[in-house]
Amino acid sequence: SDVCYQKGGNCLDDNKRYLFYEVNRPEGFNLRRDVYLRFAMLARKMKESNDEKLNNIQLVLPPWSNLVHWKYTDKPEHIPWGYYFDVDSLKKFAPVVEMYEFFANYPNKYSKVEIEEVYTLQHFEDMFETGNFQDKMQLDNCNKDYHYSYFSYKNVTSKNTRCLSYHGPATKLSEIFSNSSAKTILIDHAEVALHDYFGSPLYWQARRSMRFNKDLKSIADEFRRKFLHSSDDKDGTRLPDDWTDETAKRSAVGGPYVGIHLRRKDFVRNRAEEVPTLMSVSEQVKTVLLQLNLNTVFVATDGTNEEYKTLVNLLDGFEVLRYTPDSNTKEKYGDGGVAIIDQIICSYARYFIGTYESTFTFRIQEEREIIGFKTETTFNVFCGRKDCPKPSVWEIVY
Numbered sequence: 172s173d174v175c176y177q178k179g180g181n182c183l184d185d186n187k188r189y190l191f192y193e194v195n196r197p198e199g200f201n202l203r204r205d206v207y208l209r210f211a212m213l214a215r216k217m218k219e220s221n222d223e224k225l226n227n228i229q230l231v232l233p234p235w236s237n238l239v240h241w242k243y244t245d246k247p248e249h250i251p252w253g254y255y256f257d258v259d260s261l262k263k264f265a266p267v268v269e270m271y272e273f274f275a276n277y278p279n280k281y282s283k284v285e286i287e288e289v290y291t292l293q294h295f296e297d298m299f300e301t302g303n304f305q306d307k308m309q310l311d312n313c314n315k316d317y318h319y320s321y322f323s324y325k326n327v328t329s330k331n332t333r334c335l336s337y338h339g340p341a342t343k344l345s346e347i348f349s350n351s352s353a354k355t356i357l358i359d360h361a362e363v364a365l366h367d368y369f370g371s372p373l374y375w376q377a378r379r380s381m382r383f384n385k386d387l388k389s390i391a392d393e394f395r396r397k398f399l400h401s402s403d404d405k406d407g408t409r410l411p412d413d414w415t416d417e418t419a420k421r422s423a424v425g426g427p428y429v430g431i432h433l434r435r436k437d438f439v440r441n442r443a444e445e446v447p448t449l450m451s452v453s454e455q456v457k458t459v460l461l462q463l464n465l466n467t468v469f470v471a472t473d474g475t476n477e478e479y480k481t482l483v484n485l486l487d488g489f490e491v492l493r494y495t496p497d498s499n500t501k502e503k504y505g506d507g508g509v510a511i512i513d514q515i516i517c518s519y520a521r522y523f524i525g526t527y528e529s530t531f532t533f534r535i536q537e538e539r540e541i542i543g544f545k546t547e548t549t550f551n552v553f554c555g556r557k558d559c560p561k562p563s564v565w566e567i568v569y
């Protein structure tokens with residue numbers, strides 16, 4: 172281990188290059204999941220290239236650290252992807268490694284890691300004025316002060332950070348790797364880079380590779396079985412063990428309940444027109460329950476206990492349920508795990524109603540496309556106080 176210090180702190184294997192990315196710090200879990208897809212596509216494109224500078228690239232999965240919506244109890248502060256996703260499934264789409272696997276190159280976890288090149292993406296300042304939306308990138312002065320540490324690690328730093336005005340898909344960033352010989356490159360504000368194959372078969376492959384951690388799926392399954400009379404075999408929702416074996420289908424029936432995602436908190440304040448009152452929610456849910464001849468509602472929400480109780484009272488006569496973790500699950504998987512379990516349960520419902528423009532809802536809709544539901548059972552959102560917006564329908568393609 173001292174050897175790499177004798178080589179001037181150069182601990183990395185000469186044949187490997189690492190791509191790191193970081194997202195605008197306040198962004199939530201479900202937007203971050205979408206940013207991952209863009210970078211997974213970049214990493215895959217580089218791996219498939221004939222260029223030896225590109226095809227040894229590894230995409231390092233940024234740990235789930237300090238997400239503003241989550242309470243972190245104690246440890247671990249840097250939650251690896253394996254807690255939430257099935258990393259073997261991810262690896263079948265793109266060459267990814269966990270951050271701890273990258274750190275294993277160094278003598279210990281406190282070793283100083285200097286990232287050779289950091290590019291902070293920013294929008295072209297004049298893009299909207301000039302209306303020039305062509306793909307382009309250019310090293311520039313920074314529009315803002317970016318003083319960030321990376322991944323909330325004190326020992327991960329860089330002496331070489333630059334701002335890159337950027338407009339284009341994430342796959343265009345391969346040019347940076349072609350033009351540099353750095354072994355470690357970090358793209359910050361990665362959300363500025365866009366999808367280029369959004370909605371294509373390749374996009375959906377990446378999305379399908381994002382299988383959840385198997386333990387979280389089985390916790391959700393147990394809840395479905397115990398409280399919702401729902402199981403994959405009964406409901407026509409069983410998927411192959413390996414996502415690469417999935418094929419197109421629209422035959423999923425789903426468990427005998429309506430799943431709803433009720434985003435509250437900041438949405439109630441900031442999106443007053445689109446967010447319904449709880450009274451209105453209960454009316455909209457009742458209409459669907461009666462239409463489908465069902466009696467049970469599963470509620471996923473970030474709302475308060477008070478709001479939940481109010482809704483239960485308003486739905487008097489119907490069975491209203493939500494998932495509450497036991498102390499082990501809560502401690503092991505934290506708020507992120509509970510959010511995923513809520514998403515899974517909503518994904519297997521006979522009918523789903525979500526919250527307009529919530530990325531939490533979008534990810535449920537995608538999951539239901541993968542499971543094979545008819546689109547009309549999925550792309551529904553609550554009508555708000557003033558508006559009754561129609562959600563975009565993004566159908567799966569193979």
Ligand SMILES: C[C@@H]1O[C@H](OP(=O)(O)OP(=O)(O)OC[C@H]2O[C@@H](n3cnc4c(=O)[nH]c(N)nc43)[C@H](O)[C@@H]2O)[C@@H](O)[C@H](O)[C@@H]1O
Nearest residue numbers: 198199200201240434437471472473509510513529530531
């Ligand atoms: C407007 C934007 O909305 C974005 O939220 P939006 O897309 O709904 O989607 P998320 O960013 O995933 O929501 C933020 C967090 O809220 C919690 N949460 C929301 N809904 C539920 C739920 O039904 N069950 C559970 N267990 N947790 C929930 C969860 O921790 C999730 O990671 C925000 O991330 C942005 O910061 C911004 O506020």
